[in-house]
Amino acid sequence: MKFFTSKEVREKFYLKIKSKYRFVIMNNDTFEEKFSFRLSPLNIFVTIGSTVILLIIATTYIIAFTPLREYIPGYANVHIQEGFRSLKLKVDSIEETTKEKDLYIQNIKNIIQGSNIEENIPETYKNIQEENDLIKDKDKNKNIGIGENVNTNILAYLYFFKPVNGIISNFYNPSDNHYGIDIVTKQNEYVKSVLKGTVIFSDWTNDGGNVIIIQHEANILSVYKHNSMLLKKAGEYVEEGVPIAIVGNTGQITTGLHLHFELWYDSNPVNPQDYINFN
Structure with missing residues (x-):
């Protein structure tokens, strides 16, 4: 071998x-x-x-x-990532907006019940606002004292109907938690809407009696208390000057036949006499 x-x-x-x-x-x-x-x-x-x-x-x-790498398991789609990020920002902004709406509704309930109003509105997520171009800055998200430092320029350009004919017996005094004015008038006088808008509350409360609240444009709210009868229901749309109730003396916090009228702008009370001629 x-x-x-x-x-x-x-x-x-x-x-x-x-x-x-x-x-x-x-x-x-x-x-x-x-x-x-x-x-x-x-x-x-x-x-x-x-x-x-x-x-x-x-x-x-x-x-x-x-x-093509997006079709390989383990590689994420760039557009999907951007979509998830955008959705996250929108969810965060919706969550914060919901909180603001809840506070707004709570303040409406406080108005109806005659309770103290939340003076401070929470700050929004500023970082989210900077990243999401769809989120707009809102002045109402700043800390604002009730009845103080409220930009009411828009109210000066609106024409308000007088809610009822009569004499003012108690004036606007937010320091004493009196966020409106009391107007003494004759019996069976019609209460009229000061602006066109949608009725958001029309029911009985212990303190205010028969109360009706109307949401107007530009975040304006009008409140009418102590009515003997309510002529409009929640959800109805009313024009300015249309009768919505009849003056009365209902509720626990009342001293006689009169209308307690409040005007709110951007979740803050304003003096109705500054914008409505009651003469």
Whole structure:
């Protein structure tokens, strides 16, 4: 048995992979040579290796620099990420807006019940407002004292109907928790809406008796208390000057036949005499 040295084995291997072969394609009937080329095991190895390397490079490029990577498990879609971020901002802003609405509704309940009004409105998420162009800054989100430092310029450009004919017996005094005026008038006098708007409350309360509240444009609210009869229901739309109730003397906090009238702007009470001529 013949043994080969390592050098002889290497030489034999090199000769084997460098050996030339001829690949021929022939016509089966005529044996005419149609196509042929020479190759060697080394050429085949180099060709296959180069192809694999090129495929790896191409796949890496596709994964790293083209949108096709989004179809590979584990890679998130950029548009989906942006969509989730946008939805998160909207949810946060809706949550904060809901809190403000809850505070607004609570203040309406306080007005109806004659309770103290929340003086401070919570700050909104300022960082969210900066990131989300759809979120607008609102002045009402600042800390505002009841009846103080309220920008009421818009009210000066509106024409308010007089709610009822009569004489003012008790004036606006927020320091004494009297957020409106009392108007003494004759019996069965109609109470009229000062502006067009939607009735948001029309019912009985212990302190105010028959109370009706109307939401107007520009975040204006008008309140009418101690009525003997309510002529409009919650949800109804009324025009300015339309009768909505009849003056009365209902409720626990009353001293006689009169209308207690309040005017609110941006969740803050304002003096009705500044904008309505009661003469």
